[in-house]
Amino acid sequence: MIVLQIVLLVIKIVLLIAILMGGFAYTMLLERRLLGFFQLRLGPNRVGPGGLLQPIADGLKMVLKEDLMPLGADPFVYRLAPVISLFTALCVDAVIPFGAPIHIFGLTVTLDIANPSIGLLIAFAFSSLGVYGLVLGGWASQNKYSLLGGIRASAQIISYELAMGLAVMGVLMTAHTANLEQIVLYQKAHGWLWLPQIGAFLIYFVTGIAETNRTPFDLPEAESELVAGYHTEYSGMRFASYIIAEYINMITVSGIAVTLFFGGWLGPWLPPIIWFFIKIAIFLFVFIWIRATLPRFRYDQLMNFGWKVLVPAALIYFLGTAAFVSGIL
Amino acid sequence: MIAFVILAILALGGGVGVVVARQPVHSALFLIMNILALAIFYILLSAEFLAAAQVIVYAGAIMVLFLFVVTLLTAGKDDAEPQESLQGQRLTAGILAVLAGGGLAVLGVLFPSRSVPFGLPPNFGNLHGMGLNLWNQDFVYLAAVALMLLTAAIGVLVLNRPPREGPKPRVKEGDS
Numbered sequence: 001m002i003v004l005q006i007v008l009l010v011i012k013i014v015l016l017i018a019i020l021m022g023g024f025a026y027t028m029l030l031e032r033r034l035l036g037f038f039q040l041r042l043g044p045n046r047v048g049p050g051g052l053l054q055p056i057a058d059g060l061k062m063v064l065k066e067d068l069m070p071l072g073a074d075p076f077v078y079r080l081a082p083v084i085s086l087f088t089a090l091c092v093d094a095v096i097p098f099g100a101p102i103h104i105f106g107l108t109v110t111l112d113i114a115n116p117s118i119g120l121l122i123a124f125a126f127s128s129l130g131v132y133g134l135v136l137g138g139w140a141s142q143n144k145y146s147l148l149g150g151i152r153a154s155a156q157i158i159s160y161e162l163a164m165g166l167a168v169m170g171v172l173m174t175a176h177t178a179n180l181e182q183i184v185l186y187q188k189a190h191g192w193l194w195l196p197q198i199g200a201f202l203i204y205f206v207t208g209i210a211e212t213n214r215t216p217f218d219l220p221e222a223e224s225e226l227v228a229g230y231h232t233e234y235s236g237m238r239f240a241s242y243i244i245a246e247y248i249n250m251i252t253v254s255g256i257a258v259t260l261f262f263g264g265w266l267g268p269w270l271p272p273i274i275w276f277f278i279k280i281a282i283f284l285f286v287f288i289w290i291r292a293t294l295p296r297f298r299y300d301q302l303m304n305f306g307w308k309v310l311v312p313a314a315l316i317y318f319l320g321t322a323a324f325v326s327g328i329l
Numbered sequence: 330m331i332a333f334v335i336l337a338i339l340a341l342g343g344g345v346g347v348v349v350a351r352q353p354v355h356s357a358l359f360l361i362m363n364i365l366a367l368a369i370f371y372i373l374l375s376a377e378f379l380a381a382a383q384v385i386v387y388a389g390a391i392m393v394l395f396l397f398v399v400t401l402l403t404a405g406k407d408d409a410e411p412q413e414s415l416q417g418q419r420l421t422a423g424i425l426a427v428l429a430g431g432g433l434a435v436l437g438v439l440f441p442s443r444s445v446p447f448g449l450p451p452n453f454g455n456l457h458g459m460g461l462n463l464w465n466q467d468f469v470y471l472a473a474v475a476l477m478l479l480t481a482a483i484g485v486l487v488l489n490r491p492p493r494e495g496p497k498p499r500v501k502e503g504d505s
Contacts, residue, residue: 077354118456121381125368128389132361135393139354139400147400154397158390165385178456 004107012113016093024247025055031288038292065236070141073233077140082234082241085133089245089252091126095119096255097181099265099273111265111273112181119180120172123256124165127211131157133245134213134220138230149229152299153220157211159306164207166314170200170321171260180256184264194261199317201261203310205286208253210306212246214287216294219302254283332373340366353399357392364388378456 029044029051036043045051069078094113101110116122131154138150171193172178175186187193194201210217221229231242258264258279267275297305323329343363350356364387371380453459463471 074352074354077358116377118377118381121378121385121456125381125384125389128385128393131389131393132396135396135400136354136358139396151397151401154393154400158393158397161390 008107008109009113012109012111013094016098016113017090020090020093020248020251021244023251024244025059027247027250027284028058028243029054030284031291034285034288035292038289059240062237062240065239067236067238068233070143070233072142074140074142077136078233079238081133081137081140082231082238082245083133084136085130085245086241086248088126088130088133089248092123092130092252093248093255095122095180096252096259097184097264098255098276099271110181115179115181118178120168120178120183120256120260123180123252124168127249127252128161130245130249133242134230137234137242138220141230141233143233145226145228146230146232149220149222149226149232152222153213153230156213156217156219156302156306159303160207160210160217160310163203163306163310163314164211166311166318167200167203167207168260169318170197173321173325180259180264184259184266187263188266192261192263192266197261197321199313200321201257203314203317204261205257207310208257209287209290210302212249212253212287214246214250215291216296217302218296219299222296224296250284250287251280254280254287257283332369336366336369336373339363340370353403354396357396357399360395361388361392364392376453376455378459 032054033043033045033051043051044054047053047057069075095116096119097110097112097115099111101108103109112119114122134153134157135150138146138148138153141147171183174193174197175183177183177186183193213220219229220226221231223229226232231239234242255276258276262279265272265276267278270278320329340363343359343361343366346359347356347363350359364383368380368383368388371377371383453462
């Protein structure tokens, strides 16, 4: 029985990584095509039917590229940094339930790798480690633009993580649990949480965009000021690791938003896992839409917005939710 | 037991590395290794919440701030041995460390039940047990720590306030 459980776990892990990698590849293609349409051009449509084989061509290109390292770089940290980014990005998804538990061959298979009682906090713990990839990569390159990008990343992510944590607390208090599966089941019984937690959801989504370093919060890589920020010096697969991590983080932020605020896998007619993917796809579209629409923040604007708008707003919403849950209000 | 030994080696190695590493960023990395090893120790003690809090607060926030400062200050510096301003500090520190460790060990052997408190409250270290502890019997300490941290934060703000401007320069002298 234990052997069977371990085999099942390994299969689930391999499947999850495959799904995330495929998700990354086609999110990237989707982004390039959509950005093309937003800007009244076509985007990549030459490789395969409608450009569908483009990710494979990109992947081959990345694998075959030379792996460069600056002369003054710190070799160990330089190689370690992209691995940290990719590793933490993949780990967060381990606790997200992708669908309702399935019953086959008398076995109950949950569609998450792990289902700890504090799943939400585990997800936060891993995603809070992701910033090391950026900071260390920026530092180890020994390039002033990389360094500036890394320093920006650390300041930005610390500031926005705070508001994100406060926003998510509201859901945690309303559902009386930090277990992601239980939160979905709570929403099954009491309705989806985006409406009662609309303030928390908006703050979560804004900070989620900032945490993934997407436009308009892509200050760490700001290509018009810092060349490419923390990953200026990286090439080949190490560069690809950063990009993969960024897109998987997008999927993760969407997945957690869906789980916390939009009922996770819940939905009529279609199988639960399909609903989950549809909801994630909608979020990814919004991510790309925002990137195509909004210009980048200036650095002081970013900090002011984070500390003077988002954190107080999240705190007030948090206290309001606490008062409501405890019955004072 | 195997897990304990591996984690202990990682934690101790991290601790030694912090002191031995010449490059401050490497020291910070060793400290992160130590913190993560401790977090897994907590999981082994089935104190999941403590583990998550350890990672989120120490590894995810405090060490990032450390790195922020360290990367900013040490960019492009060589890692040569700095000149010691205080002579013999290593020897003194070593003697003190041995004395402190020996003292603790002696105390631990002499008063085994008092130095190692047994009987943790039920659910210690998971979300529920931790919350009950913090908001019931230990609330005074929680409030005290909160007050202390608030004082520190306000202190930083006060100390870093830009110097108050003296008598305003009379720009509009010609007008009056």
